[in-house]
Amino acid sequence: MTSRESEAVHPTPVVLRMRGAGMRFGDRQLWSGLDLEVRAGEFVAILGPNGAGKTTLLKAILGQQELSEGSIEFLDQPVRRGHRKIGYIPQQRLMDAGTPLRTRDMISLGALGHRFGLRRASRAERRRIDDLVDEVGASAFATAPVASLSGGEQQRARVGQALAAQPALLLCDEPLISLDLKHQRGVTELIDQQRRSLGAAVVFVTHDVNPILDVVDRVLYIAGGRFTIGTPDEVLQAPVLSELYGTPVDVVRTLGRIVIVGSTQAAEAHGDGQHHTHPEHDPEGPVR
Numbered sequence: 396m397t398s399r400e401s402e403a404v405h406p407t408p409v410v411l412r413m414r415g416a417g418m419r420f421g422d423r424q425l426w427s428g429l430d431l432e433v434r435a436g437e438f439v440a441i442l443g444p445n446g447a448g449k450t451t452l453l454k455a456i457l458g459q460q461e462l463s464e465g466s467i468e469f470l471d472q473p474v475r476r477g478h479r480k481i482g483y484i485p486q487q488r489l490m491d492a493g494t495p496l497r498t499r500d501m502i503s504l505g506a507l508g509h510r511f512g513l514r515r516a517s518r519a520e521r522r523r524i525d526d527l528v529d530e531v532g533a534s535a536f537a538t539a540p541v542a543s544l545s546g547g548e549q550q551r552a553r554v555g556q557a558l559a560a561q562p563a564l565l566l567c568d569e570p571l572i573s574l575d576l577k578h579q580r581g582v583t584e585l586i587d588q589q590r591r592s593l594g595a596a597v598v599f600v601t602h603d604v605n606p607i608l609d610v611v612d613r614v615l616y617i618a619g620g621r622f623t624i625g626t627p628d629e630v631l632q633a634p635v636l637s638e639l640y641g642t643p644v645d646v647v648r649t650l651g652r653i654v655i656v657g658s659t660q661a662a663e664a665h666g667d668g669q670h671h672t673h674p675e676h677d678p679e680g681p682v683r
């Protein structure tokens with residue numbers, strides 16, 4: 396039996412289930428009629444231009460933003476705020492300079508949660524925290540206040556914190572922003588390893604699918620109030636994206652990368668996340 400056939404017979408459990416989900420603010424519909432099941436160990440990328448509603452979708456899964464319609468279940472229960480088994484790497488925000496929290500303590504917080512400070516970590520927990528500090532490449536600044544670190548170093552500390560809780564569902568909002576290529580690769584491998592070894596489901600918002608192309612199972616592409624779901628090969632096709640954007644878009648595969656060319660909005664959606672050019676400021680938009 397091939398692994399695909401075996402999967403069909405013994406599918407892994409559904410971790411996240413969205414049914415007829417919709418999000419509207421006033422008369423602005425971000426998305427509606429969204430049916431999505433994400434299984435244990437599955438890696439789903441969410442793509443789309445600025446303002447499409449990607450972060451809002453993660454907030455809805457976190458129970459922080461109520462749906463306008465439909466439902467979301469995590470492990471067969473309606474979502475609620477603060478679930479320990481949902482890990483979240485938020486969109487990068489620099490830490491307030493006055494925050495005294497040290498890098499290792501930040502990662503410990505992920506492992507020990509609310510128990511932190513009330514008791515010492517067990518030896519196994521301490522070992523796991525040390526391993527994570529090492530795996531996210533934070534050993535050199537483990538005892539430094541997080542607020543004193545560079546943006547990329549803070550981001551790696553955040554990744555360590557989210558993974559430390561061994562989540563069943565890991566929500567990532569542009570986690571590779573401000574990371575150099577080496578650490579983009581390192582963080583991607585770490586997240587991939589987490590889903591393989593622990594069967595965590597991953598939902599990963601990104602402007603650039605290229606750094607994660609090798610690990611993505613499915614893509615949810617949201618644009619202009621509409622969406623499409625499928626494998627990267629199914630979704631990242633000129634006719635599919637042209638239909639979604641309502642304007643001609645080309646998809647070029649070159650040197651192992653995918654480059655979206657055409658509509659300003661589509662090109663912007665595939666910026667590298669480090670040089671966001673807004674269409675109002677640059678009518679041509681970045682073409683990659």
Ligand SMILES: Nc1ncnc2c1ncn2[C@@H]1O[C@H](COP(=O)(O)OP(=O)(O)OP(=O)(O)O)[C@@H](O)[C@H]1O
Pocket residue numbers: 420425443444445446447448449450451452
């Ligand atoms: N609570 C809210 N009330 C009103 N509008 C909101 C609220 N939350 C988000 N929005 C709007 O919904 C739209 C989608 O926002 P969201 O942050 O989800 O976009 P995004 O796809 O993550 O964009 P980006 O790629 O720029 O991060 C934005 O126009 C935002 O202003």
